[in-house]
Amino acid sequence: GDSVTQMEGPVTLSEEAFLTINCTYTATGYPSLFWYVQYPGEGLQLLLKATKADDKGSNKGFEATYRKETTSFHLEKGSVQVSDSAVYFCALGSSNTGKLIFGQGTTLQVKP
């Protein structure tokens, strides 16, 4: 069945460091891919999305490119801030299955 695998955390970075959180997926058909973020004490918020191969999603300085050949959707940011500290979830959504499948989440902690 469909699945999503994320790199394990926690990831600890200093402010202004470069961030990469790896995400790979297994899916039938042509899913959409998403990154959701969960700040402490808050609900899940959509960070960015890509609906087809080679699409790049971007928001708040974060980017991810839908790579069909490597079945990946890695999240990147060039310069992280303390306020980016949160849990990041990679997810796929499929018209075939009708549901979102999430990875296990990666905790990011950014230190000043």
Next chain:
Amino acid sequence: DTGVSQNPRHKITKRGQNVTFRCDPISEHNRLYWYRQTLGQGPEFLTYFQNEAQLEKSRLLSDRFSAERPKGSFSTLEIQRTEQGDSAMYLCASSLGALGRTEAFFGQGTRLTVV
């Protein structure tokens, strides 16, 4: 519309009691989803509706769990004879159309603690 709304935000119950949670989706959204999230894990799919029809139920959803979406508007999730293992955050989400083309919007969740 202020987004997906879930009530209550927190619920503490004794083992063996029944609990019911409510979700009000974004008004024009035809799809509604229930997920469960435990500490340190990603959300796990429970069930989803298109309008009033329940289209899929996860094997995680035992016979003690039931969900409804009368008239295709709000939804309720009931857990009967609660067990300590039911303690989790229960998340509701809604979308306009299939997730292959659009995104889901999540509520704040209902945190259930079974003592």
